Amino acid sequence: MAYLELHELRRAFGPVVALDGIQIELAAGEFLSLLGPSGCGKTTALRLVAGFDRPDSGSIVIDGKDITRLSPNRRDMGMVFQAYSLFPNLTAEQNVEFGLRIRKHKRGARRKRVAELLELVGLGHAGKRFPHQLSGGMQQRVALARALAIEPRVLLLDEPLSALDAKVRVQLREEIRRIQTQLGITTLYVTHDQEEALSVSDHVAVMWSGRIEQVGTPSEMYGAPATPFVAEFIGTMNRLQAVVVDGDRGEVEHAGTLLTVDAARGRSRGEKVLVLVRPELLELEPSTNGGTAGDNTLGGEVVTHTFLGSVTRLKIQGREAELIADVPTARVDSLPVGQPIVAHVPTAGTRLLSLNEEPASDEPDQDGR
Amino acid sequence: MRRRWIAPSAVVWLVVAAAFFLIPLIATLLFSLRSIQTNKCCSGAAYSLIVHDHQFWSTIRLSFQLALETIAISLLLFVPTVYWVHLKLPRLRPVLSLMALVPFVVPPIVLVVGLLNLYKGAPSWFYDKPYGFLATAYVILAFPYMFFALDAGFRSIDLHTLTEASQSLGAGWGTTLTRVILPNIRVAALGGSFLTLAIVMGEFTIASLSAFKTFPPYIQVVNESQPYEAAALSLLSFLIVWAAMLALVLVGRGRPRPAQVAATR
Secondary structure: OOOEEEEEEEEEEEOOEEEEEEEEEEOOEEEEEEEEOOOOOOOHHHHHHHHHOOOOEEEEEEEOOOOOOOOHOOEEEEEEEEOOOOOOOOOOOHHHHHHHHHHHOHHHHHHHHHHHHHHHHHHHHHHOOOOHHHOOOHHHHHHHHHHHHHOOOEEEEEEOOOOHHHHHHHHHHHHHEEEEEEOOOOOEEEEHHHHHHHHHOOEEEEEEEEEEEEEEEEHHHHHOOOOHHHHHHHOOOOEEEEEEOOHHHHHHHOOEEEEHHHHHHOOOOOEEEEEOOOHHHOEEEOOOOOOOOOOOOEEHHHHHHHOOEEEEEEEEEEEEEEEEEEEEEEHHOEEEEEEEEEEEOOOOOOOOEEOOOOOOOOOOOHHHH | OOOOOOOOHHHHHHHHHHHHHHHHHHHHHHHHHHHHOOOOEEOOHHHHHHOOOHHHHHHHHHHHHHHHHHHHHHHHHHHHHHHHHHHOOOOHHHHHHHHHHHHHHOOOHHHHHHHHHOOOOOOHHOOOOOHHHHHHHHHHHHHHHHHHHHHHHHHHOHHHHHHHHHHHOOOOOOHHHHHHHHHHHHHHHHHHHHHHHHHHHHHOOHHHOOOOOOOHHHHHHHHHHHHHHHHHHHHHHHHHHHHHHHHHHHHHHOOOOOOOOOOOO
16 A cells, blocks of 8 residues: 555646646655656655645645645655755754754653664764764765654655765665665655666656656666656667568568567557667677678667776767667777677567657656766 | 965055054044143043943943844844745845845934834833834844845855755744754854944934933033043943954854855755
8 A cells, every 4th residue: 555645746837837747656665766857847746745845736645644735844754955954053963863852852862863873874973073074975864864863754855965976976875775774764765867766766757847757666667668758768778760560570670671679579560669779788790891781780880989887888870870889898899980880689678669659758858867 | 384474465454454443543542541630641530530420331231232122123023034035035135135225325314303203102111212212213223234144144054955954854933943044144143233233332313313311422422521531431432342242252152163055956
C-alpha cells in the first residue's frame, strides 16, 4: 500500500504550468528520485509535498491522511535543501537539536539523539563547529542529520549534492543511501543528475514539462525507456529513424540500410519507428572498403574521440545520422579519427519506439547529461 | 614571511582624517578647561558645575530613555515588516524604500508642526508626554536609518531557505523570526540601533518646538549663557553617546560571525 501519494497535482505560475497533474505513489521505506532537466517541475513537486507551496488542484496523502492544506511546520517532513541551509548562528549540534527543541524533547534525550545522528553522518567530532567552519560536504551532512533528528515521516532532498565537488558528491550520495536503508525512511529525492538518481534510488520518475514521463526501477529506465525523451535523458542513446519493412522477420530500413532488430517483430509494415541503441552496444571495426559491410551494420567515419577513463566515446558521422559508440580505451588506437568504420547494430538489446505514438517531448533539454 | 606595510599615501589620508575629527574635539576640550574666573587654562570647574546640575542628569536620562524606546519600537515595527516584505511581498520593497526617504525630504520643523496638528485631540498621556508624542516622532525620524540597515541585513542572508528550513523542522513564524532570522541580522539591527541612538540623543528641533526638556535643548540653554560649561557639556555628551554605542556593541557580541548562506534560488 502506498505511504505517500501525490494525486493529480497541478500547479501553474501565471501562464506557465509547472506541474500538469502528476501522480506518484511511494511505499513506506522507498527511495524515489524525481529526475528531470531544469524547469521540469521536480522542485515544485517537492515544495508542494513539503508544504512551502499549495497546489492549484490535486492532493497529497501521507499514510491515508490528506495533508494538502497543512502548514509546513505541522507536516513532519525532514528536508535537505540545495543551498546550504544550516542556521549560521548555531553550531552543528545546535542545528541538529533545533527541531527537537521545537518539539520540547527533554534535554538528556536531545543530547543523546544529536550525538547519535552526528555519529551516523560521520561528524561526531565536529558538533561544536559553526557552519562557516565546515566544508560544503560537512554542512550537507549536518543538514541531513538535522532533517533526520525529528524522525520525519518523509525525507525530502532537493538536489542536496549539486553544490558539492564531484568526489564529495559520490561519497555523500552513497552515505545518503546507506543511512536511508539503515533507517528505512521513505525518501523523495530531486535531482537533475541521472547518474545520481540511478545509483541511489529504488525507483526513478523522469519528469519533463510538468509531467511524469516514466516511473520505474533504475534498470528499467536505462534498459527500457518508454519515451524518446526518457531514452535521450537517461544515459546516451543513438536514435535512428527507420521504417518497418518486414514485421515477421523484424526488419527495418534506416537510410537505405536493412537492419534486423528483435523489437521490430510484430510491427506492421510501413510503420515509422525510432531505433534506440546504447553506445556501449555498438560494435565497431575498421572498414576495409570504406563503406557498409555485412548484415546489420552502418557505415561511417570516426569524427572525434572523448576519453572517459576505461572507455573512449567515439563520434561517428554516418550516412544520415551521427552515431555515438563507446569502445574500450585499450583498443581505440585501431580506430583513429578519420578512420572509416562499420558499426554492428545488435539484434537483441535494441529498443524500438513507434514514431506514431511519440509525444511532443522528442527534443529533450540536454541538462540531464 | 612577507612583511605587511602601509602605503605612505594611506598614512597621509589617515592623518588628514584623524585631524578632521580630532582637532575640533581637542579645541573644545581646551576651551572647556579654561577657568571661569580667569579665562585661562586649566580648570575642571566647568565639568564640576555640569555634573552637579540636576538638569544635566534628568535631561540626559530622558533622552537616553527616549532613544531606547525608539529603538525598541522601531525594531518591533520594522523587523517583521521588512522580513515579510522580503519573503512574501518583494514588489513592495521599492515602495518601502521610497517611503523611507520621506523623513530626509521633510524637514523636522515641518514634521513637528504637522505632527502637533495631527495629534491635537489625542489623549494627554500620549500628547503631553515625551514617551508618547516624542517617541512617535523619533520613530518616524529613525525610519530611514533603521529600514536601510535592516534591508541590507535581510539581503545578506538566504531568507527563503532559512525560513523554510526552520519551518520544515516544526517552527512557526514567531519562532523562525526570533530564533533563526533575528540572530542572523543582528549586526544590521545593531547598526540601525546605533544610528537611532545617535539621532535621538542629538535631536533638537522637534524636542524644542514641542517643549520637551531633552538633552539637546538643555545644551542650547547652557550654551546661551555659559560657554565653557557648554563646551564641557558637548564633550560629555559625545563621550556618553560613544559609551552607549560601545555598550550596544558589547551586548551584541559573544557569537561568531554568521556565515554567508549561499543563495541559489
